[in-house]
Amino acid sequence: MSKGNYKITDFVHIKDHRIFHGKEQVFKTEKSLGLDQFLKASYKNLEIAYPKFHKMDGLCKLGIIASEVLFKDHFISPDTALVFSNSASSLETDKKHQQAMGGMVSPAVFVYTLPNIVLGEISIKHKLLGENVFFVENRFNPELLRDYAEVLLEAKKTPAVVCGWIDLKNAEYDVFLCLISKEGEIPLSKENLKQLYLFENE
Amino acid sequence: MKKIYLLEDAIISPLGFSTEENIAAVKNERSGLKFHKNNRFPSEGFYAGIIENELLTEAFLKIGEPKKFTKLEQMMLLAVSQVLDKNPDINFSKTALIISTTKGNIDLLTKSSFPENRVYLSELGNVIKDFFGFQLEPIVISNACISGGLALAVAKRFIAAGKFDQAIVVGGDLVSEFVLSGFHSFQAMSTEPCRPFSKNRKGISLGEAAAAILLSSKKPKDPNSISLIGEASANDANHISGPSRTGEGLYKSIQNALREARISANEIDYLSAHGTATAYNDEMEAVAFNRSGLENVPMNSFKAYYGHTLGASALLESILTKHSLLNNELYTSLNFDEIGVSKPLNVIGGFENKKLRFAVKTASGFGGCNLALVLKKE
Numbered sequence: 001m002s003k004g005n006y007k008i009t010d011f012v013h014i015k016d017h018r019i020f021h022g023k024e025q026v027f028k029t030e031k032s033l034g035l036d037q038f039l040k041a042s043y044k045n046l047e048i049a050y051p052k053f054h055k056m057d058g059l060c061k062l063g064i065i066a067s068e069v070l071f072k073d074h075f076i077s078p079d080t081a082l083v084f085s086n087s088a089s090s091l092e093t094d095k096k097h098q099q100a101m102g103g104m105v106s107p108a109v110f111v112y113t114l115p116n117i118v119l120g121e122i123s124i125k126h127k128l129l130g131e132n133v134f135f136v137e138n139r140f141n142p143e144l145l146r147d148y149a150e151v152l153l154e155a156k157k158t159p160a161v162v163c164g165w166i167d168l169k170n171a172e173y174d175v176f177l178c179l180i181s182k183e184g185e186i187p188l189s190k191e192n193l194k195q196l197y198l199f200e201n202e
Numbered sequence: 203m204k205k206i207y208l209l210e211d212a213i214i215s216p217l218g219f220s221t222e223e224n225i226a227a228v229k230n231e232r233s234g235l236k237f238h239k240n241n242r243f244p245s246e247g248f249y250a251g252i253i254e255n256e257l258l259t260e261a262f263l264k265i266g267e268p269k270k271f272t273k274l275e276q277m278m279l280l281a282v283s284q285v286l287d288k289n290p291d292i293n294f295s296k297t298a299l300i301i302s303t304t305k306g307n308i309d310l311l312t313k314s315s316f317p318e319n320r321v322y323l324s325e326l327g328n329v330i331k332d333f334f335g336f337q338l339e340p341i342v343i344s345n346a347c348i349s350g351g352l353a354l355a356v357a358k359r360f361i362a363a364g365k366f367d368q369a370i371v372v373g374g375d376l377v378s379e380f381v382l383s384g385f386h387s388f389q390a391m392s393t394e395p396c397r398p399f400s401k402n403r404k405g406i407s408l409g410e411a412a413a414a415i416l417l418s419s420k421k422p423k424d425p426n427s428i429s430l431i432g433e434a435s436a437n438d439a440n441h442i443s444g445p446s447r448t449g450e451g452l453y454k455s456i457q458n459a460l461r462e463a464r465i466s467a468n469e470i471d472y473l474s475a476h477g478t479a480t481a482y483n484d485e486m487e488a489v490a491f492n493r494s495g496l497e498n499v500p501m502n503s504f505k506a507y508y509g510h511t512l513g514a515s516a517l518l519e520s521i522l523t524k525h526s527l528l529n530n531e532l533y534t535s536l537n538f539d540e541i542g543v544s545k546p547l548n549v550i551g552g553f554e555n556k557k558l559r560f561a562v563k564t565a566s567g568f569g570g571c572n573l574a575l576v577l578k579k580e
Binding site for chain 2: 078082087088089091094095097098101105106107110111113114115116117119120121123124126127128129130131132133134135136137138141144147148150151152154155157
């Protein structure tokens, strides 16, 4: 169904306590740090200055950091669509809520027991009012992401799409987000998405 | 643009194990909400629409071995099997399976004889795929309370673009301790059966259900058919759990869906709202409907029949909307007493026969997500 002349305008990776903007490493910490410490160090290093960040769960913090890097050099239209996917849904926070169920349950935890909350947090931070969807797949699925991004762009439902993978499970995480639009050099294709996703995963 | 039709459907709920039984119950203003004992609540229990395990097992025995499947899987498999029974010639290599759920088998996080990976939503997809022999990889959508309607929108978009010929969309969620404790912590649970849009509303009632429907670009033989002619989602960019005061995302979804459908608000004959019966949600919807010029359109919420069935709700209610159009019937917005929102709405006070052609279905959820669908009777 491929037809549009769309490009992978920019992309970001976060894995193993390293952040890559495109293919360039922009930040890293010791691998021995805990996830929370890495997220805090990244937040400081990127000078995000957004107090709400500290209330978020791990998945949302990863999303905020990734979008901060990805959006840095671009004008992001308020109609930009967010098309995210992962395998563990919100399982990390689900387990936290589950453990609390014997005693006092916190609404501040429960609200994060949905994977699409990260789309909401990014939308609030960057004032995005566009299309949202969260797909749950057992592995990174470049075909689904390409197809759905193209469908939204071709149907003129959005001028640009942020799509990718944001997974967090047992403090292990893997984030790969890209900006899809008419701008840029890398054609939007299943192969290119896969290659860019694997680049840092090698 | 290809026309996308809403074809055979099925509803598995406390009101019955077929669409027909469900429509009959709604027509007769029967509710599936009952009081269930639970020490978590100061009132020693809660109202919810819960499917009786024995009845489900009995029904499931006709298609499979109940011990091998979780309650949610049995509900969703039953729903899909009914749709397939009516379409024996379906081509599994060209039919997508699209699944909507918020929490899936989340109850397996505690005691369970099922393998650990069964709690993963993609595994729920695989169970349904393998049971029937679907050949395409299932697509699972987990987007809070708009999931079921968003799954219809995703199916329509992919069929229109030619990714596949048709799709079976199935949605389901359970009333688990997990969600009960969470909504209770939000102080969102009603101490009586919920009363959407009413002055005396006290919050939500939860419910469980599974629903399934076949979507296709092939024109059905029956001249009385329903098509999905517009759809859109939008984020409020306002708050992750509090509805927007201006109803921005819902307003925008309705505008974009109407624009795609190429019709105006005054052509809409019926509006199926989300109507969870929390103070802020219903108010937000009233604001968005008024901004959209839909305040005079007959409208209802089905939540007082089923409770809030989360990832199934927008799909279940779209199916009810479809039959509303086909039958030229407006169903009562159950438990409504006196208008309890700051803007006027035309809440359906009693069953009515009326010639219907166009309907709008909306949903909103945590994360600030909103969705609108436009249905047309051909």
